[in-house]
Amino acid sequence: MFETLSDRLTSVFTSLRGKGRLSEEDIDTTAREIRLALLEADVALPVVRAFIARIKERAQGAEVSKALNPAQQVIKIVNDELIDILGGETRELRFAKNPPTVIMLAGLQGSGKTTLAGKLGRWLAAERNTPLLVAADLQRPNAVTQLQVVGERAEVPVFAPEPGNGVGDPVEVARASVEQAEHNNHNVVIIDTAGRLGVDSEMMQQAADIRDAVTPDEILFVVDAMIGQDAVNTAQSFLDGVGYDAVALTKLDGDARGGAALSIRHITGRPIMFASTGEKLDDFTLFHPDRMASRILD
Numbered sequence: 001m002f003e004t005l006s007d008r009l010t011s012v013f014t015s016l017r018g019k020g021r022l023s024e025e026d027i028d029t030t031a032r033e034i035r036l037a038l039l040e041a042d043v044a045l046p047v048v049r050a051f052i053a054r055i056k057e058r059a060q061g062a063e064v065s066k067a068l069n070p071a072q073q074v075i076k077i078v079n080d081e082l083i084d085i086l087g088g089e090t091r092e093l094r095f096a097k098n099p100p101t102v103i104m105l106a107g108l109q110g111s112g113k114t115t116l117a118g119k120l121g122r123w124l125a126a127e128r129n130t131p132l133l134v135a136a137d138l139q140r141p142n143a144v145t146q147l148q149v150v151g152e153r154a155e156v157p158v159f160a161p162e163p164g165n166g167v168g169d170p171v172e173v174a175r176a177s178v179e180q181a182e183h184n185n186h187n188v189v190i191i192d193t194a195g196r197l198g199v200d201s202e203m204m205q206q207a208a209d210i211r212d213a214v215t216p217d218e219i220l221f222v223v224d225a226m227i228g229q230d231a232v233n234t235a236q237s238f239l240d241g242v243g244y245d246a247v248a249l250t251k252l253d254g255d256a257r258g259g260a261a262l263s264i265r266h267i268t269g270r271p272i273m274f275a276s277t278g279e280k281l282d283d284f285t286l287f288h289p290d291r292m293a294s295r296i297l298d
């Protein structure tokens, strides 16, 4: 994860080692190199600009510290700013005062929604919750079966339309699932919605209709981190078309650059809540900006 970015930043810091004091020129060169590293990592330009401005400002006014040499000071500044750009605090899941807590997943086809539904369900069940997964993706013939398979592996029950009843209405399925959860004491409902390969107004409308029918407590935008800047564009379209409270970043295990992770919070104003780091059900955690920054600078 983020190997390319890590390597680039490490080499920037290495060139500062042994310097007694940072000249104006050193700061400029360092800022330029960090800028290049971020651009190569596919970080969105407004984010790069804001990041570099902060680094320069803080390096110029460098806190004179006896404990840290100039290279260490720059590392500390970059670390602080990375944490900030990744969202600062960890965003915890918000539970509804009156159960069930309704979580809706939205995102493109292939972004990892169904897998994430299973991971989230299992993660919640391990914390003594009683989740119910809901198959409201009725677009793809296999989507319902796929969620059932994921649910079985995660040992989390799945609510799905009866087979043979035609295609079914995803809005009705979502609405009925909440009623079912109330009757059967499921305290969390996780609704998997339909995605398309690209941004599409019909898909957005369907997600918006489900949203209006069940008023979710949390809408999570699920996005594949490996698509870099495209993740940022898609994130913006979903923000305009459906709206969401937080982001779940998937496939971080295959993302050497980190552009999506570093851009999405700044561009959308929405925190990253979950990180998916593999195909296995356990490859899933709450997203911790400070741990992620340390990982990048490790």
Ligand code: GDP
Pocket (backbone or CB within 6 Å): 107, 108, 109, 110, 111, 112, 113, 114, 115, 116, 195, 250, 251, 252, 253, 254, 276, 277, 278, 279, 283
């Ligand atoms: P959906 O169309 O949004 O429901 O996406 P799926 O859940 O079906 O995932 C699409 C593909 O991505 C599947 O092959 C998953 O196994 C894979 N996948 C999902 N999450 C991750 C992840 O975090 N890492 C990796 N490497 N693969 C993932």
